[in-house]
Amino acid sequence: MLFLVRMDVNIPHDLPDAQAADIKAREKAYAQALQNDGRWRHLWRVVGEYANYSVFDVGSNDELHTLLSGLPLFPYMKIHVTPLAQHPSAIA
Numbered sequence: 001m002l003f004l005v006r007m008d009v010n011i012p013h014d015l016p017d018a019q020a021a022d023i024k025a026r027e028k029a030y031a032q033a034l035q036n037d038g039r040w041r042h043l044w045r046v047v048g049e050y051a052n053y054s055v056f057d058v059g060s061n062d063e064l065h066t067l068l069s070g071l072p073l074f075p076y077m078k079i080h081v082t083p084l085a086q087h088p089s090a091i092a
């Protein structure tokens with residue numbers, strides 16, 4: 001099952017720099033592990049925003065929720081999920 005996910009990051013300004021850096025490092029490792037296992041298919045930066053568009057390929061809504069709620073940045077993100085279906089005019 002494919003899902004288009006937009007993540008908008010909003011880290012509070014009063015979060016200590018070292019704590020923010022630790023969260024971002026853990027986020028990067030988590031994101032790269034999921035890309036390596038094929039579940040995080042695309043990860044694109046939104047130009048000019050601290051946001052991304054991602055495509056996930058997972059087995060269920062519950063799996064996606066578990067995966068997203070495990071993101072180290074989850075407490076600091078607004079996440080919008082769009083389930084994707086086949087388009088009848090798509091050639092691939």
Ligand SMILES: O=C(O)C[C@H]1C=CC(=O)O1
Binds near residue numbers: 050052
């Ligand atoms: O930077 C972001 O867009 C937020 C998050 C998503 C992957 C990652 O490494 O950080």
